[in-house]
Amino acid sequence: MSNHLGNVARGHRAAINNPNVSEEAKGHSRQVLSEIEKSGEVDDDSTRSSTATGHEGNVARGHKANLSNPNTSEESKERSEQVLEELGQ
Structure with a gap:
């Protein structure tokens, strides 16, 4: 597979x-x-799995960063902990 074409795909x-892309642009894509x-x-499967x-x-990584952010609410941190637990992190 061409790496460039994989990135394009x-x-x-x-x-x-x-959701912010117009229907015309989606049709082109x-x-x-x-x-x-x-x-x-x-290879369609390999680009999707990677x-x-x-x-x-x-x-x-985003949820881990959220946990260490002092400006994040406790509710948001609890949600991040749940997601990380579900991901096995």
Whole structure:
């Protein structure tokens, strides 16, 4: 898989799932993503799994940062502790 095309595919998937992106832009992203996947140069499963793994790590890091932030409410810190526990962190 081309690393560049994998990054492009992930970017278009992000655009499709972003509520702040217009329907016209989402349509364009769907078209580009379809063309990339048809080319066979991008392994669809590997880009999704690496993105999911990276996402989980980012979520955990964000919640850990939240716990050490003195400006965060106790309620928010409790929620972060719950999420980290669910993630096994």
